[in-house]
Amino acid sequence: xxxxxxxxxxxxxxxxxxxxxxxxxxxxxxxxxxxxxxxxxxxxxxxxxxxxxxxxxxxxxxxxxxxxxxxxxxxxxxxxxxxxxxxxxxxxxxxxxxxxxxxxxxxxxxxxxxxxxxxxxxxxxxxxxxxxxxxxxxxxxxxxxxxxxxxxxxxxxxxxxxxxxxxxxxxxxxxxxxxxxxxxxxxxxxxxxxxxxxxxxxxxxxxxxxxxxxxxxxxxxxxxxxxxxxxxxxxxxxxxxxxxxxxxxxxxxxxxxxxxxxxxxxxxxxxxxxxxxxxxxxxxxxxxxxxxxxxxxxxxxxxxxxxxxxxxxxxxxxxxxxxxxxxxxxxxxxxxxxxxxxxxxxxxxxxxxxxx
Amino acid sequence: xxxxxxxxxxxxxxxxxxxxxxxxxxxxxxxxxxxxxxxxxxxxxxxxxxxxxxxxxxxxxxxxxxxxxxxxxxxxxxxxxxxxxxxxxxxxxxxxxxxxxxxxxxxxxxxxxxxxxxxxxxxxxxxxxxxxxxxxxxxxxxxxxxxxxxxxxxxxxxxxxxxxxxxxxxxxxxxxxxxxxxxxxxxxxxxxxxxxxxxxxxxxxxxxxxxxxxxxxxxxxxxxxxxxxxxxxxxxxxxxxxxxxxxxxxxxxxxxxxxxxxxxxxxxxxxxxxxxxxxxxxxxxxxxxxxxxxxxxxxxxxxxxxxxxxxxxxxxxxxxxxxxxxxxxxxxxxxxxxxxxxxxxxxxxxxxxxxxxxxxxxxxxxxxxxxxxxxxxxxxxxxxxxxxxxxxxxxxxxxxxxxxxxxxxxxxxxxxxxxxxxxxxxxxxxxx
Numbered sequence: 001x002x003x004x005x006x007x008x009x010x011x012x013x014x015x016x017x018x019x020x021x022x023x024x025x026x027x028x029x030x031x032x033x034x035x036x037x038x039x040x041x042x043x044x045x046x047x048x049x050x051x052x053x054x055x056x057x058x059x060x061x062x063x064x065x066x067x068x069x070x071x072x073x074x075x076x077x078x079x080x081x082x083x084x085x086x087x088x089x090x091x092x093x094x095x096x097x098x099x100x101x102x103x104x105x106x107x108x109x110x111x112x113x114x115x116x117x118x119x120x121x122x123x124x125x126x127x128x129x130x131x132x133x134x135x136x137x138x139x140x141x142x143x144x145x146x147x148x149x150x151x152x153x154x155x156x157x158x159x160x161x162x163x164x165x166x167x168x169x170x171x172x173x174x175x176x177x178x179x180x181x182x183x184x185x186x187x188x189x190x191x192x193x194x195x196x197x198x199x200x201x202x203x204x205x206x207x208x209x210x211x212x213x214x215x216x217x218x219x220x221x222x223x224x225x226x227x228x229x230x231x232x233x234x235x236x237x238x239x240x241x242x243x244x245x246x247x248x249x250x251x252x253x254x255x256x257x258x259x260x261x262x263x264x265x266x267x268x269x270x271x272x273x274x275x276x277x278x279x280x281x282x283x284x285x286x287x288x289x290x291x292x293x294x295x296x297x298x299x300x301x302x303x304x305x306x307x308x309x310x311x312x313x314x315x316x317x318x319x320x321x322x323x324x325x326x327x328x329x330x331x332x333x334x335x336x337x338x339x340x341x342x343x344x345x346x347x348x349x350x351x352x353x354x355x356x
Numbered sequence: 357x358x359x360x361x362x363x364x365x366x367x368x369x370x371x372x373x374x375x376x377x378x379x380x381x382x383x384x385x386x387x388x389x390x391x392x393x394x395x396x397x398x399x400x401x402x403x404x405x406x407x408x409x410x411x412x413x414x415x416x417x418x419x420x421x422x423x424x425x426x427x428x429x430x431x432x433x434x435x436x437x438x439x440x441x442x443x444x445x446x447x448x449x450x451x452x453x454x455x456x457x458x459x460x461x462x463x464x465x466x467x468x469x470x471x472x473x474x475x476x477x478x479x480x481x482x483x484x485x486x487x488x489x490x491x492x493x494x495x496x497x498x499x500x501x502x503x504x505x506x507x508x509x510x511x512x513x514x515x516x517x518x519x520x521x522x523x524x525x526x527x528x529x530x531x532x533x534x535x536x537x538x539x540x541x542x543x544x545x546x547x548x549x550x551x552x553x554x555x556x557x558x559x560x561x562x563x564x565x566x567x568x569x570x571x572x573x574x575x576x577x578x579x580x581x582x583x584x585x586x587x588x589x590x591x592x593x594x595x596x597x598x599x600x601x602x603x604x605x606x607x608x609x610x611x612x613x614x615x616x617x618x619x620x621x622x623x624x625x626x627x628x629x630x631x632x633x634x635x636x637x638x639x640x641x642x643x644x645x646x647x648x649x650x651x652x653x654x655x656x657x658x659x660x661x662x663x664x665x666x667x668x669x670x671x672x673x674x675x676x677x678x679x680x681x682x683x684x685x686x687x688x689x690x691x692x693x694x695x696x697x698x699x700x701x702x703x704x705x706x707x708x709x710x711x712x713x714x715x716x717x718x719x720x721x722x723x724x725x726x727x728x729x730x731x732x733x734x735x736x737x738x739x740x741x742x743x744x745x746x747x748x749x750x751x752x753x754x755x756x757x758x759x760x761x762x763x764x765x766x767x768x769x770x771x772x773x774x775x776x777x778x779x780x781x782x783x784x785x786x787x788x
Contacts, residue, residue, distance in 0.1 A: 231464040231482050233562060234595065284464070293388045302388035304457065305561040307600060343388055350461060 140249025163353025245320025538740030
């Protein structure tokens with residue numbers, strides 16, 4: 001095994017990783033350095049002068065690191081990279097004359113950097129307390145896209161945190177094939193049990209994904225939580241998808257879903273949030289999400305008393321929108337004053353992780 | 357005029373007022389309605405039904421809003437404060453409404469890691485849990501056991517609230533329930549945790565119940581057991597740090613963790629076990645500073661427990677086998693359930709012991725079956741609550757085996773089952 005993939009599962013070849021994990025995107029003809037897809041959103045305007053200046057100052061060091069990480073994002077040294085640094089890095093690249101093809105995969109310089117500048121936590125605090133991955137989309141996003149972000153993140157987290165032995169799509173494929181072959185080949189009892197368990201988990205996960213879709217159709221969802229282990233009040237690990245900063249647009253005016261998902265996952269890979277974590281035993285995963293009190297959802301159970309736990313390992317994925325968005329054409333956005341009518345809902349199933 | 361009114365009041369049955377009436381409102385699991393809205397509707401409902409006799413439960417409502425959002429509204433625990441069933445004027449007494457949701461997921465396990473091994477050291481419930489719903493009501497004790505326990509915690513909270521100096525007046529937040537097996541000690545602990553979570557929902561968002569598996573805290577490595585206990589309590593400490601949570605630590609069969617250290621002098625126990633006792637004692641002393649924790653312990657063999665631990669328990673409640681009156685109520689609740697499930701059919705009205713007393717135990721058509729049940733209860737004295745709860749099942753399994761029976765047949769079978777139980781017991785005693 002090459003030294004750079006030490007500590008990772010041997011079957012995950014580094015350069016394959018992003019694409020294996022996102023089979024949904026395989027339909028798009030792109031490889032690491034392929035040309036931009038036709039539906040790519042227009043290249044955003046260059047960053048503000050002040051920000052650019054700051055980027056440039058850091059460019060010599062960061063630029064190299066970035067190119068390195070871009071060629072094989074998973075080859076980064078096993079240090080934790082904070083969101084701010086990552087934004088710097090990607091911002092630096094946007095300003096630097098890299099090929100247009102590679103800039104497609106890189107997050108644009110997020111304007112959030114400037115806003116956050118004042119209260120930016122120290123690096124050590126960020127790494128220990130609450131790692132944050134911020135993704136800024138250069139335009140409005142549809143609600144269906146938001147739903148897909150949540151679904152893909154759930155699948156990704158479950159695989160990366162060792163609750164599924166293979167990525168969801170592969171597992172589903174093998175399971176379907178096994179079900180088809182099942183009546184032809186007689187399997188041993190233990191194999192049968194394992195495949196039954198796998199099918200059970202997949203069925204439950206599929207159910208959650210479907211109900212997520214329903215939920216997103218019924219209500220605006222400002223936050224989604226993926227809770228691993230323990231119980232909902234005190235999970236072992238917590239992944240939060242924050243969609244509060246998303247500007248919702250109609251299908252015509254919004255960015256294409258695939259490019260947004262690509263961008264989200266690219267940011268996750270660059271931030272390299274999963275590599276340093278210890279392998280987990282199989283445990284339960286619970287999905288919680290915020291929705292409007294009277295959205296009329298039946299499957300998810302309201303948890304009026306719920307409070308997002310502060311302890312335990314936590315990763316926040318912050319999504320927001322920016323860029324030249326004509327606010328008047330967008331549907332009415334929600335004002336923060338009625339956030340209090342948004343309550344937590346919990347999926348009534350616990351997805352039980354399994355190892356093969 | 358006032359005199360006449362006064363006389364009239366005396367003539368009427370004593371309407372009790374000025375008591376604290378607890379109303380538990382179970383919100384439907386899919387309802388996200390605001391607590392204030394539900395409170396308003398429930399108060400309206402209670403206004404319409406001014407006077408209730410003892411505990412009462414509504415499950416169907418005229419109000420569409422309540423129908424959609426509320427599973428049940430129950431007036432509970434009036435019997436804890438009032439000796440007899442008497443009318444309660446809801447408009448005069450002070451009402452406290454407790455609106456809650458049940459958590460449907462089962463217990464999660466809490467691990468203590470030791471040398472790459474994960475040992476499940478505790479089960480962990482988020483309260484109020486669906487699993488424990490109705491448990492409190494199903495536990496029947498003749499003395500004021502339940503109200504004592506509730507009052508104890510109320511005082512504990514009052515003292516913590518008023519910042520009473522714990523160096524001057526100390527209380528340890530430890531409850532020890534002891535008594536023969538099968539009397540519902542563990543269930544009472546769980547039910548108490550559930551009850552308190554509901555009662556105190558206005559100050560704590562949720563409750564956590566941690567049931568420690570005492571045996572899993574003993575390590576295979578010499579001298580490691582004490583450390584495991586410390587690790588376990590560290591986890592509990594983390595839970596306590598959340599000020600919104602009310603934490604209950606349940607240590608079942610506590611004598612295994614706090615065996616009397618004096619016994620070690622004989623040299624028959626390993627010194628590792630002494631360390632466990634020491635660890636538990638010091639950890640309890642650490643925890644008692646926090647206002648939001650209660651330690652519940654149970655034991656069958658009290659004399660084996662270390663004196664230092666017994667000393668620390670604020671309440672040492674003896675839970676004995678049920679009396680005839682309690683047995684009668686247990687049977688009555690069992691038969692009610694069987695009639696609800698239509699295993700006993702047709703439905704027959706059974707009288708309570710108090711109603712029997714009021715008619716002077718005269719046998720007539722209405723009271724005949726109840727008197728038979730009373731006789732069975734009298735003969736069942738000496739059986740534990742656990743046995744009593746399974747007797748209706750055994751009666752059906754051994755003597756009936758048909759999908760539905762009449763009450764008379766069932767009571768005959770129950771009577772036979774009681775006899776068999778005593779017979780088995782005497783045989784077991786002969787063998788020894």
